[in-house]
Amino acid sequence: MSTTPPKPPGYQLPEEHYLNATYGIRSWLLTTDHKRIALLYLASVTFFFFIGGIFATMIRIHLLTPAGYLVTPETYNKLFTMHGVAMIFFFLIPSIPAVLGNFLIPLMIGAKDVAFPKLNLLSWYIYITGGCFVLYSFATGGLDTGWTFYTPLSSVYSNSAVTPAVIGIFINGFSSILTGLNFVVTIHTMRAPGMTWFRLPLFVWAQYSTSIIFILGTPVIAITLLLAGLERMFHLGFFNPALGGDPILFQHLFWFYSHPAVYIMILPAMGVISEIIPTFARKPIFGYTFIAASSIAIAVIGFFVWAHHMFLTGESTYAALAFSLLSYLVAIPSAVKVFNWTSTLYKGSISYDTPMLYALGFIGLFLIGGLTGLFLACLGLDIHIHDTYFVVAHFHYIMVGGAVMGYVGGLHFWWPKITGKLYPEFLARLAAVILFVGFNLTFFPQFILGYLGMPRRYHNYPPEFQVLNVMSTAGASILALGYLLPMIYLTWSMRYGKVAGRNPWPATGLEWTTASPPLTENFDVTPVVDWEPYDYKNRPDLGLQTPTAPTLAPAHGDD
């Protein structure tokens, strides 16, 4: 590249910003500032990621030998259940929406805060309350039903602490609902003058779609788990065949939320990628309208595919055919996004900065995860690979390779905005590569294991599967290193990083036009938007204008 990094004229942190506006623990625990609430969430989801990560580590160590290495079969059941519950309900679902979404949506649309700041804080407290119940369940007997809580195992037979876990997830659901409600209203009513719907950053479109799923899906899981919990506590029979109830009904209700929940996890990550790619390709995003509409399409179609989790329950063949077809349909808007991202790269002026490494990694991993999803949506093939490691590998490619890569990439991308500091670029690139390698080494062998017939959720396996399992465990240790590195250097950079300035990349969103870190009120004056999104040619206010635009390149923490 013929570009030189701009030599910033010794940026200073703003004298007063949201981090130093007030001090003391009260000012954090009672804050209604969306940016501070985002940081509260950042700390809490990281905590749950750590908890879930410990369980994952124990699972992988256990599976080093065919007979199982570490724990009893009963404990193994608890490990994978608690790994799933912690990671899905308390890390993946809130991660991007509650951390990055909270921080960025008001900044991106030019508002002072979300529409209901107190409700926003309440959502965090609800999340913490639900989290406490679940931790209580983990600490007092654990949980062994699988994260899916299938009845009657969860309602009758399980001897583990199901009731507090169900209550915790029920409570936590209201955190999602209120966050989604807050975001939809904010995006509808709080946009700055000139910020029309089709000038919204694609991250906001993705959050909007996610919020719709929050609003329409989460209440269903709430009532379902409430019924299962009541069934367990009072021996009712909604889902218990011995009392005339129907366990399959539980599965229908459960997946009516839990399949769209997959899109809750991946859509916001797609939004992050849509921001990163044009920034580091120095080009307007290709097919803005299509990417925006595909987010909505994924949210809507996602509500009509749930029974593809139940092809083996003996559901009607015609229903299965319809659900199979509908599941294939989700691939269309997903592919629209992938094609548009790659088209954006075409003839772009690409620089391989850390967020871009995550974005490129995301495209590759999401592609594998998405295509193997089609294998599973295929009626005949699903019978062979149902409940095998193929499924485990598939959803980890989507959730870890997709959602978590998007989340970590997004954290890097907006870290200068959140903290006002740059992270060390070399270490960050190294960590991105380590994560990519570790991830693939962990989960690619699981595709093969599943295809060869190793069932999921078993504590042991035939000896011929050991090589692939050892590869997977080795990959997991590399993956763990890849997660620890960013935790260390990002924390380090908060204190010692170079001052970032308003717009280190530079990028075109409204959030980059205010100070880093932003003021408590976000903007000095309400911004007026009179530009099109992702325009890298006609933004003299950011120093981006032809013909000088190509001379601006990203600033790095270790330049």
Next chain:
Amino acid sequence: MHRTGELSGQFQTLEQQKESATLGMWLFLSTEILFFGGLFLTYTINRHTYADVFSYSSRTIKLSWGAINTVVLIGSSLTMAMSVWSAEVGKKKLVTFFLIATLVLGGVFLGIKGIEYHDKFVEHHVPGLGFDMYYCTKNPGACNLRPEDLQKERVELDELTKKMGGETAVNANSQLFFSLYFGMTGLHALHMIIGAGLLLWLIKQSMAGRFTTQYNTPVENVGLYWHFVDIVWIYLFPLLYLIDRH
């Protein structure tokens, strides 16, 4: 910056604030529809599977209380609508009056619901607490039933037991009905109690004269919520009380 006492800092104008609050309430109600939706679906499937038991179980609930409650609740929706209207036209005293009337009617509804729950408790129709559909017919003195009703019940119950092939099946499936009855009406009653709390808060503010023609969104939004809870009952009443009364 344009600010008044009633305008929160994150908004620019009162209109924007009102629009946000109203949209927020509508979205909240849409989550509520899906929340109740899970119960309605469970009801539908079980009613379809166990139509006879559901019909019989439904007939053991006293129609009169349910009918009175329906009237009471629709009346409370009227007073609620009147208080919203009073707030919009700025009749401050009327707002308070109609809010109190709504609260009273809501209280009457909950009181009657309490009587109904108590009846079911006496008849051993509460799932999980010694549930037994045959309790009244086997212990004629224990339930508060007229002799001719008891006789009718005995005949119907015998017929049903034969059809279902035993008392266990009847008890299991009618317990499903009553689980749904208590689940649905209980969740509805919980919403009423929350609504009553909101009304108390409104009454306090209304007595302080806070609601004006410019600022009355809280009254309007609690009104939306109240009507929603009312509409849920409009569905619950036929599904639980009227499925076999012809």
